[in-house]
Amino acid sequence: MSGGVDSSVSAALLKQQGFRVQGIYMRNWDTADERGVCTSAEDWEDVQRVCFKLDIPCEQVDFVKEYWTDVFQQTLDDYAAGLTPNPDVMCNQYIKFGSLISKVPVDAWFATGHYCRTYDGRLLRGKDRNKDQSYYLSTVPEDALRRTMFPLGEFESKTQVKNLAEQLGLHVAAKRESMGICFVGQRRRFADFLAEYIDQPPGPAVDLQGNVIGQHRGLFGYTIGQASHICHGPHKWCVAEKDVPNNTLICVPGSNHPALFHSACTARNWVWIHPSTALEGEKLVDAQVRYRQSPQKAILSKQGDRYTVRFLEPVRAMARGQQVVVWDGDWCLGGGVIDTIESAFPSP
Known part of the structure; x- marks a missing residue:
């Protein structure tokens, strides 16, 4: 309780x-x-x-x-x-x-x-x-x-x-419904809360061409697909990628930029709720990469010790570390942690 x-x-x-x-x-x-x-x-x-x-x-x-x-x-x-x-x-x-x-x-x-x-x-x-x-x-x-x-x-x-x-x-x-990180609760500024535990310096925010558009406050405080709140010109800049080795936040103009859409992901640490149903070939499944996302049709296949989830339609704002979960109708089969993602619209 x-x-x-x-x-x-x-x-x-x-x-x-x-x-x-x-x-x-x-x-x-x-x-x-x-x-x-x-x-x-x-x-x-x-x-x-x-x-x-x-x-x-x-x-x-x-x-x-x-x-x-x-x-x-x-x-x-x-x-x-x-x-x-x-x-x-x-x-x-x-x-x-x-x-x-x-x-x-x-x-x-x-x-x-x-x-x-x-x-x-x-x-x-x-x-x-x-x-x-x-x-x-x-x-x-x-x-x-x-x-x-x-x-x-x-x-x-x-x-x-x-x-x-x-x-x-x-x-x-x-009573109001509890929100936020499990058991830690909702924090007014989640990035500030994380900053109490993660020591990461600010750094440049750039566009896809590498042009500096502003400064981020620490990469941990940003989520793929969300507004960066970095002001530069008339555009609303959204987070497309985090370049950790170079401490750089890569942003794109607009919330529906092609760079925000992905077609597939691989997942590690996969858990089958029922080990007897573990997949060896391919299977059409319903898949989600976040809670309350509408289920998306995808092809699930095994690739070595990882699983690949290839969506039939592009999915917006997948991120490494998210949980990808698959269902067969209403039956939840299991899921894993997203390790790599594949762009739906590769850059020319």
């Missing part, structure tokens, strides 16, 4: 169904936000209030060390190397469905408030396509999924969940 409406309603539904329910709150981060407020303490208080209302026990477990080692330090290393990591995927793989589930008795079910479904150990998209979170669970192994329940998977909208929370008299019904 996170202290939010999703996990709170999940606990309530399980109790209504006759299960003996116990809430577990993970303490993974122990510093205050910009207001000087320890959000972890606030969330733990919300969990306790909900559990008191539902008349179920709850406990707090501490994974601060594990989160720092397995998730946050890797996230910092990736940003420093010019990558675009996904700490939420890593948190689910190593913390929630790793360190935490290992503490759950083997004869007990594990449940979370994710918007997804399971069937015979398969991970399926949630009914609410806008909230479907199977992307974030694409590295969770089959043995963990076989003992996991997702009570919100059949709900068709977040509004239904909030309305149910109000009907149940849960005070978290009106």
Whole structure:
């Protein structure tokens, strides 16, 4: 339980169904936000209030060390190397469905408030396509999924969940949805937050011809495809590439410049949720390189120890370090970390 409406309603539904329910709150981060407020303490208080209302026990477990080692330090290393990591995927793989589930008795079910479904150990998209979170669970192994329940998977909208929370008299019904990096929370200026941990100097921002158009504040603070906020002439400059060895940010004019579109990627550290389905040839799949992206048709093939995902239509703003995830219909097969990308419109 996170202290939010999703996990709170999940606990309530399980109790209504006759299960003996116990809430577990993970303490993974122990510093205050910009207001000087320890959000972890606030969330733990919300969990306790909900559990008191539902008349179920709850406990707090501490994974601060594990989160720092397995998730946050890797996230910092990736940003420093010019990558675009996904700490939420890593948190689910190593913390929630790793360190935490290992503490759950083997004869007990594990449940979370994710918007997804399971069937015979398969991970399926949630009914609410806008909230479907199977992307974030694409590295969770089959043995963990076989003992996991997702009570919100059949709900068709977040509004239904909030309305149910109000009907149940849960005070978290009106609580704002948590955003930002997993367990660190939303930061007013994420680049400034990263700058507390990554020592990287400013450097030149250039166009595709190498002409200097301004200065960046540190490559870690920029994401491929996003506005660079570097002013130079009448154009809106978007980030196309990060040249880490030369500490240079490469930008293009306009948000739909051809250099922002890619046709394929290779992925490392690939995880098949069901090892028995591991691909040897080629397969037509639905693929996403970010959460809430519309699924795109692609050809998945194995290339040595990596997998290639070749999209049938160009995809905007792929970045090294992102997680590419593939589905067969609603069935999430797995995914990997993008290692290389291929431009859809190569320069002449």
